[in-house]
Amino acid sequence: MSDETLAMIRRTWDGVDSGASKVTVTNSSTPGQLLHALSCAPRDVPRLLAEVDRLRVENADLQTKTTRYLDRIDVLARKHSRAVAREGVLRQQRDQAAAQLKQLRSDLGKALDRDKGQNHD
DSSP states (O other): OOHHHHHHHHHHHHTSOTTOSSOOSSSSHHHHHHHHHHHHHHHHHHHHHHHHHHHHHHHHHHHHHHHHHHHHHHHHHHHHHHHHHHHHHHHHHHHHHHHHHHHHHHHHHHHHHHHHHHHHO
16 A cells, blocks of 8 residues: 555544544534545545555565574574584694694604714714
8 A cells, every 4th residue: 555545544534533422513523524534434444454464464474584584594503503613623623633743743853863863873
C-alpha cells in the first residue's frame, strides 16, 4: 500500500470518534464525518486487509530469513571455533618442531665439534 493511499484512508477516518457510542444531531460535524467514513469503508477495509495480509507474508518471510541467517551464523561460529582450536594445535606443533630443530642443531653442532676434536688429534 502506498503512503498516499494510507494517508487518504487515515484522513477519512481521523475525524470519526471511535469511542462514541451513538451519533447525535447536536454534534453536527461528527455525523457527516461518520457517514462519509462509512461510505468509504467498502473501499478502505479491503485495502487495509490486503495490507495486513501483505505485511504478514513479509513478516513470515523476514522470520524465515532471520532463522536462516541465525542458523548460518551458528554454523560459521562452530567452524570458527574449530579453526581457532586447530590453529592452537598447529602453533603447539610448530613450537614443538622448532624446539626439536633447535635441539637437533645443537646436537649436530656438538657432534661436529667432537668430530673436529678427534680429527686434530
